[in-house]
Amino acid sequence: MKAITQKDLNDPTSLVLEDVADPVPGEGEILVKVHTAGVNRGDLLQARGHYPPPPGASEIIGMECSGTVVANDTGEGPAVGSEVGCLLAGGGYAELVAVPVGQTAPLPEGLSLAETGSIIEVACTAWSNLGMAAGLRPGTAEGKKVLVHGGSGGVGSFAVQMLHALGCEVAVTAGSAEKLEYCRELGASKLINYREQDFAEELKGWADVILDIMGAKYLKGNIRALAPDGQLVIIGMQGGTKAEINLAPLLPKRLSIHGTTLRARPVEGKAEIVADAVENVWPLIADGSITHRVHETFPLAEAAQAHAALDSGEVTGKLALRVTD
């Protein structure tokens, strides 16, 4: 098959399309012919050597895709010929991928095969952190105040719509008036331009839950922005990993800080997330509460250009790679 490989491990832009061996499905895995692969920030980190795939996973970049099942000997899950979305530990930037059967999902009603290729990673990231870890679910989320950092990004724009649909009051940070306007359209009601405003000062004690992608840089501000019983969920460390922390406010306010990544979870954990997301989030896509914005789709051979585009910070919504027709 054809797949993207990195010629020079010291050069994250050296991504080229070449012939590699077809993947062989392992125990409990099915084989999927990839139609569209989503491009995620983790992919950029992997190309820079900072985010290796978990042991046993494909070395090929790519954490999500859509495609058609071409082999399934597991005795369960989608039949050969079915169209599916796949949450991957790796291997999406390729014509074929082997995926644990529990990490496949039906296409959300109303979404094309192309669109589905870049939705499952954000959907599972948003749902596992906000719905499952922070407990913002149908029936419990109503009226909760949630701050989403990077509200116009891939995970952010999905999370804002999902939270709005669940009845939350949503605040966002973003770096321009245009991005904030986009967040407002998605359902955010508090808009904070981080270049001009101090979010912690604006929101001190307001947030029941914060979805953070900045790590160290925002840690102090996030603690200040939390309300009593508030939960900080950190899913990215774009602002570094090492910080000073003052534990003193955590105890009387009963705050919690939770770090997660989706990729490193065991297969069973991912299957549980996919199933819970299909049950709770797919209906919000089907009824139009969550729309999926694909900012741009590149041919697979132009993976390096797609990475450069995501790295520019000028993207609202998701980027994707068209692998096969």
Place this chain on the structure above:
Amino acid sequence: MKAITQKDLNDPTSLVLEDVADPVPGEGEILVKVHTAGVNRGDLLQARGHYPPPPGASEIIGMECSGTVVANDTGEGPAVGSEVGCLLAGGGYAELVAVPVGQTAPLPEGLSLAETGSIIEVACTAWSNLGMAAGLRPGTAEGKKVLVHGGSGGVGSFAVQMLHALGCEVAVTAGSAEKLEYCRELGASKLINYREQDFAEELKGWADVILDIMGAKYLKGNIRALAPDGQLVIIGMQGGTKAEINLAPLLPKRLSIHGTTLRARPVEGKAEIVADAVENVWPLIADGSITHRVHETFPLAEAAQAHAALDSGEVTGKLALRVTD
């Protein structure tokens, strides 16, 4: 009534018994004649000016007691004449205390009025953090690995027995062979002398849950000791409040850090904890799984001596003050 007051706010040892005005029960509160008041580390902090009572609470020290109901106009809860244990925001070092009705509990089966005076604070602290926050409950706790720092102390010795009864594997830290032997008798199977061993090195990646009283000093070691999906619950900061934190291990291991105090919780939250503890923990006291060790009981007038004893670090179990007969 007679109560302990602090003559000099700059001298934590200046605790004297004197006449003060009787408390007047507010909305939803009942009046209890105190029999025995428990002595807790928070009391020492309050005498040092570091742990003020929440707004509206009694300025008198004392976060728990047992006693007899002498007035109840709330229309619910225990009748006048009933013996109860009370979880207090303050006011325990006195002959009378006003307490929200939801913060009273029946005496655990098999415990005397005197013993009950120093059990409800540790029981509610252990249960709210381990049972409610960390989810170590009947049916889910079995086989979980839990590290209890200060395993021979008031909360620690209660927590070790409770966890052992719930089927957990329990590790403890303590500062002497005698204290560790005591922890072993309570049900701990991994014994770490913190003066001789590095608990993080001994337990790296072992603990599903850690109950911590040290704060900053142990933060790095606690993160290292946690297993994937591990939860650190910080209930004390005897090792300071400011630390360097490296967030990097939190994400791939999906760790969470949760700070709590019991005292600052709203009245409804405390009522919920007391009710859940009575349901889940009282049976473990009744069947002998948890024994309550009162290290020493002082007359109320000797509150300063009781504080000095707790401060010495030489106490295994709880200290109490006998208020009335």
